[in-house]
Amino acid sequence: MKLTKIYGLHSAQAALDYSAENILQVWVDSHRQDKRLSEIIKQLGDLGLNTEKADRKKLDRLAGGTNHQGIVIEIEMPAAKSEDELKTDLLNITTPPLFLVLDNVQDPHNLGACLRTADATGVNGVIITKDNATGITPTVCKVASGAAETVPVYQITNLARTLRWLKDQGLWILGAAGDGNQTIYQADLKVPMALVVGAEGKGLRRLTREECDMLVKLPMLGKIESLNLSVATGVFLYEVVRQRMM
Structure with missing residues (x-):
């Protein structure tokens, strides 16, 4: 704290x-x-x-x-952790790492909901940006229902640099994007990975997209083009769980 x-x-x-x-x-x-x-x-x-x-x-x-x-x-x-702490903590993970990265997400309700899902799906940590994004607030803690205390949150200054470092450590970087070249169900999610989700309405920033190894999407069968950020994140993360439990 x-x-x-x-x-x-x-x-x-x-x-x-x-x-x-x-x-x-x-x-x-x-x-x-x-x-x-x-x-x-x-x-x-x-x-x-x-x-x-x-x-x-x-x-x-x-x-x-x-x-x-x-x-x-x-x-x-609850205190956010630093980029240096991320580097230390990653070394201590013994199973294939799974990180959730939120690119300039500004709605505290979305961050809180993502933290709650991250706890439920065994995410090793949530990475957020310092600028143009929400941090840990009372609203975030309320929506997270305790997950703000159980899931490590790493607040970093340069997301592109952090993604490059994660790749150097053997993680695959998967970006969530409506124009992805494959669905989440076609991707191999058993590998060490970080799922990157973009901001509300804006999606992934250009530099963030360029650091992704692949872009994945959810199949949208109706007339609505996209889901709420935290809902989509939940679908993505539970597909990771499903594949890793097989």
Whole structure:
């Protein structure tokens, strides 16, 4: 677990709804009169959590200059692991490795759902990007239903470089793409591998696609062109499980 500061009304409400037991300290704008903020302060009080009045300068400093909407919360959250830890952990895997890589996925609900499925399917770790992507948030933890604590999450800065390193370690890189040249059911998924899934609506970035050994797709028999990201990820991962159990 690590100490994290979150800010803004939406994030504060999510922390109250999903991770209230992990809230350690709260600062609120001493001059702001706002109905939503007042409701959050009342909920904090009902839970026995005290709020410290602070001026805007202090809140700006605590939030690193980000728009905090009058509230900053310090909370304990599961800690993401580093790229160096990924390199160490991979060496200790004794079965064919299976990693899930999320390329700039921004919806915390999708990340949480993917973590839950990753736990259920025995994924060795989930790799996420630092920039333009969600990290581990209270919403992620709620949707993951405990999987944010059980599945290692590695947050890296350069995805293309990480994929190249994984290939150097003997992993096959499979990219999920609607224009893939074969379906997931035609691919050999018993090999050491990383499944790469692109962002909502955008898919895999160009540099990410170029690092993939193959692109695989799901057969779509109806009129809808694609599935929700976390649903598709679940189908992909369970096909890996099916093949590896044969």
